[in-house]
Amino acid sequence: DAGITQSPRHKVTETGTPVTLRCHQTENHRYMYWYRQDPGHGLRLIHYSYGVKDTDKGEVSDGYSVSRSKTEDFLLTLESATSSQTSVYFCAISVFPRTSGSGGTGELFFGEGSRLTVL
């Protein structure tokens, strides 16, 4: 368990309203990711972060912004939610040992998901 929590776990909102999803980790891992998953499909990368205030776009970043002001929190914001953004959102982190020189495995650990419904 990499100590990842997502909030809220479920949210229903209306079109045009802003929404922020939070991903919190307790182990100071450098890399964090936001994915979305639509029914019957795989995960698509929205944005990722490789350190505090360092973020980059994924394959489906339009309509989303992110912020990482401290290591433990990675926020995903929908400035004006649309029905096409109804989805399940997963946060993930890459896990590496903290000491330099030691090999890491680089696997991803995922949170439990946040189900967002935009009416």
Add this chain to the structure above:
Amino acid sequence: DAKTTQPPSMDCAEGRAANLPCNHSTISGNEYVYWYRQIHSQGPQYIIHGLKNNETNEMASLIITEDRKSSTLILPHATLRDTAVYYCIVRFHNAGKSTFGDGTTLTVKP
């Protein structure tokens, strides 16, 4: 990151080995192959990864071809609880973008 290609679905009899293929013909020399699975609507779970050599852990075995253009995940004795969507991805070891495809839906049947 290199793209991967997986069959959309496979069936396997309970107790038999499940062999899930993955093609990654554009993989670069420093990219690893990772496998994950997702049960119901839970977050994906890491299974195994490798670079060149075959790997085995308590969950599965990973066979990577010599040219590294394809790999096979082997669940040696599939159980009903192994029914899930299995994702093969390739990525650099030191993180960065990780792109998932649609995976393979494995159904283990009694």
